[in-house]
Amino acid sequence: MDATTFKDFQAIAYEKAGIFLREGKAALVQARLAKRLRELGLATEREYLDRLRADGGEEVVLFLDAISTNFTRFFREPDHFDTLRDEVAAARAGGQRRFRFWCAASSSGEEPYTIAAVLDPVLEGCDWRLLATDISTRVLGRAQAGVYGPEEIDGIPPDVLPRVMERVPPGEDGHERWAVRDRFKERIVFRRLNLAVHPYPMSGPLDAIFCRNVMIYFDRPMRAGVVGEFERLVRPGALLFIGHAETLNGIPTRFRSERPSVYRLAREAR
């Protein structure tokens, strides 16, 4: 793909989703768009660009689906879940009975189901809900289905697996499959939400937000906008978890670092 075409894709990705496609990603973008070009019967990326610009929005969703990286795992960066468990157990012991959580780039569901698996025993008898959002409708579909293969369930501790999932008949490929149990799915609401579009259409106050391994694709102004929205939606003292490779350094915020990748909103005035 020529440099001008790549720059045009870069501009659309940034404008629509805040995603910053670095120079040097042209080959990757080309490879990821190849399938969509074939489906549409288009010969060149330039033609696809024209289609994208002419489209009212649906093709933009598919474009963002194609270029976004959805890698995730159950129990990824596991220390965060220990922190969440301890935090929530302490709040419950202190008398709190209503909890609201948000997983803000939930990909194919492994992260929100991990959160639900951790919260379930601690919050038995409480009113708790988890909102799980992503920009990609493709991964949200997989998340809502909640069915995973043997490689995907790999990271789930053996004592947790049967509590959270049940074996279901193999798929067409003959591989064993596991489905998330209904009582975990019932706790989670899956929605499409673009972190680049403000204000976010929900009301707080939230007790914790997971926004992991997505801000790495955003530049600083975009990150500052996202974090500003999080501040608005959480209660004082709430936790924000970001990816281990990410940081809020250089962003003006009332979130204070507890340790790398774990932040807490200052308890003074909201």
Ligand SMILES: C[S@@+](CC[C@H](N)C(=O)[O-])C[C@H]1O[C@@H](n2cnc3c(N)ncnc32)[C@H](O)[C@@H]1O
């Ligand atoms: C690398 S995955 C991380 C998934 C999970 N949070 C984790 O840490 O395992 C990044 C996710 O961010 C989503 N994403 C990218 N840009 C986004 C945006 N502007 N708004 C919402 N989600 C976005 C992608 O679709 C993808 O599912």
